[in-house]
Amino acid sequence: MQLDFSPILERLPYLIGGAWLSLQIAFLAFFLGMLLGLGGASIRAYGPGWAKRLVGVYVVFFTNTPQLIQIFFIFFALPDAGVVLTPYSAVLIGMTLNAGAYLTEIQHAGFKSVRRPELEAADTLGFSHLQTVRYVILPHILRVLFPPLSNQYILMTLGTSMAAVFGVEELTGRTYNINSETFRSIEVFLVAAALYIVITLIATLSLAFIGKRFFRAKMRWF
Amino acid sequence: MWEQLIEEAPRFFSYYNMLFFAKALGTTFALSAIGCVVGFTLGFVLAAIRLTTHPGLKPVRITVQLVTELVRRIPFLVTLMLVFFIFQGLDADLSMFTVALFSVCLIATAFIAEIVRSGLESVHHNQWDAAATLNFSYWQVLWWVIIPQAWKIILPPVFGFFVLFIKDTALASQIGVIELAFAGKTMTNKGFSATLVYGTVLLLYFVLSYPLARFGKYLETRLAPTQDR
Numbered sequence: 001m002q003l004d005f006s007p008i009l010e011r012l013p014y015l016i017g018g019a020w021l022s023l024q025i026a027f028l029a030f031f032l033g034m035l036l037g038l039g040g041a042s043i044r045a046y047g048p049g050w051a052k053r054l055v056g057v058y059v060v061f062f063t064n065t066p067q068l069i070q071i072f073f074i075f076f077a078l079p080d081a082g083v084v085l086t087p088y089s090a091v092l093i094g095m096t097l098n099a100g101a102y103l104t105e106i107q108h109a110g111f112k113s114v115r116r117p118e119l120e121a122a123d124t125l126g127f128s129h130l131q132t133v134r135y136v137i138l139p140h141i142l143r144v145l146f147p148p149l150s151n152q153y154i155l156m157t158l159g160t161s162m163a164a165v166f167g168v169e170e171l172t173g174r175t176y177n178i179n180s181e182t183f184r185s186i187e188v189f190l191v192a193a194a195l196y197i198v199i200t201l202i203a204t205l206s207l208a209f210i211g212k213r214f215f216r217a218k219m220r221w222f
Numbered sequence: 223m224w225e226q227l228i229e230e231a232p233r234f235f236s237y238y239n240m241l242f243f244a245k246a247l248g249t250t251f252a253l254s255a256i257g258c259v260v261g262f263t264l265g266f267v268l269a270a271i272r273l274t275t276h277p278g279l280k281p282v283r284i285t286v287q288l289v290t291e292l293v294r295r296i297p298f299l300v301t302l303m304l305v306f307f308i309f310q311g312l313d314a315d316l317s318m319f320t321v322a323l324f325s326v327c328l329i330a331t332a333f334i335a336e337i338v339r340s341g342l343e344s345v346h347h348n349q350w351d352a353a354a355t356l357n358f359s360y361w362q363v364l365w366w367v368i369i370p371q372a373w374k375i376i377l378p379p380v381f382g383f384f385v386l387f388i389k390d391t392a393l394a395s396q397i398g399v400i401e402l403a404f405a406g407k408t409m410t411n412k413g414f415s416a417t418l419v420y421g422t423v424l425l426l427y428f429v430l431s432y433p434l435a436r437f438g439k440y441l442e443t444r445l446a447p448t449q450d451r
Binding site: 061063064065067068076077079080081082154160162165172185189190193197 | 296297
């Protein structure tokens with residue numbers, strides 16, 4: 001077995017372009033999933049009983065089935081009902097719905113972590129409602145939530161590789177393309193693995209920096 | 223849409239189709255169960271190696287740390303392809319199931335090693351020192367002092383990982399292992415409507431994963447760590 005990286009290195013810019021698309025998908029799905037999760041967590045904390053149960057069913061269903069099959073369902077089964085999606089939007093919708101379920105759980109745990117004595121203390125000090133949110137609730141929630149959220153973001157970056165199954169040309173998709181062009185399989189997948197390591201390391205380091213610097217979160221550099 | 227599904231259902235839920243799904247479910251279960259057991263065992267060993275303090279073992283510790291850190295940053299699909307092509311390059315004549323099993327064990331080991339390590343580290347260092355004063359060896363400290371205190375912290379996230387992990391095995395369909403996701407693809411290729419097929423596949427995964435998730439939640443409340451350390 002001889003390794004020859006030269007045909008891969010020629011195509012490195014193409015791969016890096018794919019990594020950029022992976023990052024975009026991960027970021028977009030994370031952002032939309034955060035909004036969904038915020039809605040879900042608020043309903044779970046303050047909503048009426050039937051809405052709580054509905055969110056509960058959503059979370060349990062989406063966290064207990066594979067993301068791959070969820071996207072399969074969205075991509076192949078929704079056309080039966082007359083909804084035809086491009087691979088990119090199917091992957092994005094699937095990832096958003098999946099992330100929304102996990103992020104609902106994470107944010108709900110954050111909401112629950114604010115203790116009543118903290119609120120009473122703020123009340124005793126004569127804080128207005130807005131001041132309580134700004135100086136007591138938000139700093140607390142962000143500090144508690146930042147580590148699990150960044151962890152979820154990293155897992156989602158890795159999860160974007162599933163998009164290749166549907167023909168989206170992100171990092172793994174482009175790796176497939178180069179593989180079928182050059183047949184340098186081991187080399188191209190090694191380079192792809194290295195690129196994934198690089199993009200997740202950059203994400204981990206910058207998130208740890210932001211978390212430690214601005215939210216006093218307990219985080220590890222690696 | 224509904225009429226079509228109702229019309230199709232009796233043909234779809236035939237004896238042989240269900241037998242096919244049952245076998246596929248068995249394969250998914252075997253992949254996840256073996257991966258969990260191997261991953262837990264090896265993960266424990268790797269975590270224990272990382273906590274050793276003997277200076278001669280430093281290169282081993284660094285290698286273990288590097289491998290666990292790097293494997294956890296590669297998507298499972300890429301790991302799977304890499305393992306597949308490396309075995310091919312070595313001319314090893316292995317079944318697709320074995321290739322998938324190998325990759326599954328690899329990532330399970332890396333993730334669980336990290337969970338176990340942080341669990342073992344959560345036990346206060348005074349405990350190590352106290353045991354050392356009593357002339358315990360490294361393995362004695364680990365077995366008699368650290369693990370009895372750490373397993374409550376280790377078990378809940380390990381079960382959380384197992385739940386994530388069952389779902390990751392769906393990617394094994396990409397190299398042609400006949401498990402649930404692959405069974406779904408085969409059935410749609412046979413002409414059954416995707417709604418019916420993937421609905422069934424989603425349900426079967428749910429049946430596999432939900433009891434484990436519930437058990438993990440139960441452990442989490444049952445073993446909630448006491449604050450008396």
